[in-house]
Amino acid sequence: MATRTTKKKVAAKEKAVAKKAPARKPSKPDARLRHLKVSAVDVKYIGKEPEWNHQPEENDRKVKLLWAFNWYNYLFDYKDAPKMVLDYLEYHEHPAAQIKAFKKVKPGSLPNSIAWLCRCSMKGLDLLDEEIVRIDRAVDAAIAMVHQPTQIELNAAEAKAAKAKGPTIQERMQERADEAGGEIEGMLDDFVASGAPTKFDYNPISVLKIANILPQHVPAMITHWEKVAAEFKEAQVGEDVCLVEGYNRFSKLQLRALIKFAEQVVADLNSYITFKKATRAPRKRKVKTPEQLTAKLKYLKEFPELGLTSVKPAQIVGSKELFVYSTKKRKLQYYIADEHAGGMLTVKNNTIIGFDPMKSVQKTIRKPAEQIKAIVAASKPNTRKLFAATKAVETKLSGRFADDLVILKAF
Numbered sequence: 418m419a420t421r422t423t424k425k426k427v428a429a430k431e432k433a434v435a436k437k438a439p440a441r442k443p444s445k446p447d448a449r450l451r452h453l454k455v456s457a458v459d460v461k462y463i464g465k466e467p468e469w470n471h472q473p474e475e476n477d478r479k480v481k482l483l484w485a486f487n488w489y490n491y492l493f494d495y496k497d498a499p500k501m502v503l504d505y506l507e508y509h510e511h512p513a514a515q516i517k518a519f520k521k522v523k524p525g526s527l528p529n530s531i532a533w534l535c536r537c538s539m540k541g542l543d544l545l546d547e548e549i550v551r552i553d554r555a556v557d558a559a560i561a562m563v564h565q566p567t568q569i570e571l572n573a574a575e576a577k578a579a580k581a582k583g584p585t586i587q588e589r590m591q592e593r594a595d596e597a598g599g600e601i602e603g604m605l606d607d608f609v610a611s612g613a614p615t616k617f618d619y620n621p622i623s624v625l626k627i628a629n630i631l632p633q634h635v636p637a638m639i640t641h642w643e644k645v646a647a648e649f650k651e652a653q654v655g656e657d658v659c660l661v662e663g664y665n666r667f668s669k670l671q672l673r674a675l676i677k678f679a680e681q682v683v684a685d686l687n688s689y690i691t692f693k694k695a696t697r698a699p700r701k702r703k704v705k706t707p708e709q710l711t712a713k714l715k716y717l718k719e720f721p722e723l724g725l726t727s728v729k730p731a732q733i734v735g736s737k738e739l740f741v742y743s744t745k746k747r748k749l750q751y752y753i754a755d756e757h758a759g760g761m762l763t764v765k766n767n768t769i770i771g772f773d774p775m776k777s778v779q780k781t782i783r784k785p786a787e788q789i790k791a792i793v794a795a796s797k798p799n800t801r802k803l804f805a806a807t808k809a810v811e812t813k814l815s816g817r818f819a820d821d822l823v824i825l826k827a828f
Contacts (some may be wrong), residue, residue, distance in 0.1 A: 428461045450539055451504055455492055465490060469541035482537070489533040496524045498532035505535035507677065526559040594634035598641075600624045601682060605645075608678055613671035617678065622685035622692075622757060632693045639686045642739040647681035691758035691771070707731035710764045717823050720744050723789055727824040733769065736762050736827040740800065741781075742789055745821035749792070750779040750814055751804050762827075769816040780809035789825070797828055 453466060467485040482747050499522050506516050531552055538544050544552075585591070601621050608617060625635075627710035651657050652664040653672045664672065725742065733739055739752035739762055754762050755773040760772045782788050790802055 425428060451500075453493075459492060463488060467537065467540065469537060469543075472543050473652060482534075482643060485537055486533045489536065490529065493529075495529055496527050498527060499524055501536045501539075502527065502552075502559075503534040505539060505552070506556065508539060515556070515560070518563065518571070519556060521563045522559045526562045527555045531555040548699075591634065593628050594638070595629040596760045597624050597628035597630050598638050600628075601638075603680065605682075609675075613667060613674045613678075615670055615674045615677075617674070619678070619681070620680045620685075622689050625685070626692075632690045635686050635690050639683055642679055642682045642686065646676055646683060649676045649679055671711050681775060684773070687774060688755050688757045691755060695759045703724070707734035710734050713766050714764055714766050715818050715820050715822075717821055720823050723785060725789065725793070725823045725825070728827060730824060732827040733824070734761075734763050738797075738801075739769065739772075739817075739827045740792060740804070740825040742823045742825055743779075743784075743819075743821055744823060745819075747782045747785055748779045749782050749789070749804065749807065750777075750822075752777045752814065752816075765820050769814075769818065772814070772816060774813065777814045778811040779814055780804070780807050780811060782807070782809070793825055 455466065467488055473481045499519070499707060503516070503519055506519060508532075534544070534548060535552060601624055604619050604621060604624075608619065611617075648660065649664075651674060652660040652667075653669070653676065655661050667675065682746070688706075708731050714730045714733075716727055716730060720742075737754040738762060739750075741750040741752070742748070743750065752762060752769055752772045753776040754760050754771055758771050762769060764770070788807065792800055795803055
């Protein structure tokens with residue numbers, strides 16, 4: 418009941434608005450009507466402008482209006498709409514003040530469908546009361562917006578401002594990082610195309626240095642290449658059927674080389690972060706002595722079973738090579754300083770930093786009494802040779818120290 422009452426109120430209100438509107442001439446095609454410029458080609462394919470010499474039946478009205486609106490939409494746009502509405506207002510002798518105000522209306526201030534409806538009226542269509550009300554409301558709204566920018570103007574202003582502003586520094590640096598990442602991906606493609614040899618001389622860190630990317634963009638690249646390395650390793654294990662099928666064109670040696678390549682990229686990415694930290698302008702801070710830097714380092718001072726005594730931890734700071742022996746796991750650790758990070762080892766809390774993660778490895782010692790004694794007694798070149806001659810599986814180092822580690826040499 419309430420819905421029916423509301424509908425009656427709305428209908429009565431629209432009827433009252435229609436009564437206030439100026440009297441309209443009967444809708445007949447006017448000989449003085451402004452002619453729309455339409456090319457002969459368009460007329461050939463979509464026809465002439467719709468005429469309303471005969472009023473449509475009620476059940477056909479929507480269909481014919483839709484066809485007419487499509488015709489206008491195809492040939493005209495929002496720029497033509499105000500002129501069509503102005504013709505309509507002048508023809509139906511609206512108040513001069515309203516016409517004068519409407520002449521200042523900007524394109525895009527009213528719906529195109531209102532303009533097409535006005536044009537249809539000028540071409541002979543008898544408008545319904547609700548259609549007349551819609552036109553009047555749209556005209557009043559457009560006049561009210563005269564001193565306000567239209568959405569089209571706002572969009573144009575935003576586009577112009579964005580173009581003048583250009584990309585931000587962050588966007589440019591991210592783009593530079595993406596390009597560097599693409600070049601490293603290209604290295605992998607070249608590596609695969611060359612048959613994935615066991616020996617290669619690709620240098621991913623040089624790409625990063627030339628691009629001069631920000632260190633904060635590197636972790637995402639590291640995560641990506643760690644996933645790549647993990648996938649190569651899974652393919653090598655051979656438990657995943659899909660990966661086995663995907664990498665069946667590679668031999669075991671080639672898969673091993675692919676893993677080595679991915680690990681080299683990860684190592685270079687980490688080295689680049691260290692390099693950028695080392696080369697940036699340092700903050701002014703109090704310089705710590707080697708003794709202060711190694712004050713928190715955990716290590717084993719003496720190991721009587723093998724007659725070992727640790728050298729002073731302070732010798733680690735500034736050294737290029739470091740040999741450490743794990744008495745608990747019988748591991749001989751060999752640290753080599755990273756050339757890209759200043760070429761020197763140092764200590765932070767309980768961790769060795771500044772070492773090359775690819776070259777620094779550890780091996781299990783089978784005969785500690787003999788091998789460790791020889792390492793301690795050997796000269797610097799012979800120490801390297803003895804470590805290289807030790808036949809054992811090499812594993813990576815984390816840099817973390819513990820109470821069971823004896824510092825054998827630092828030079």
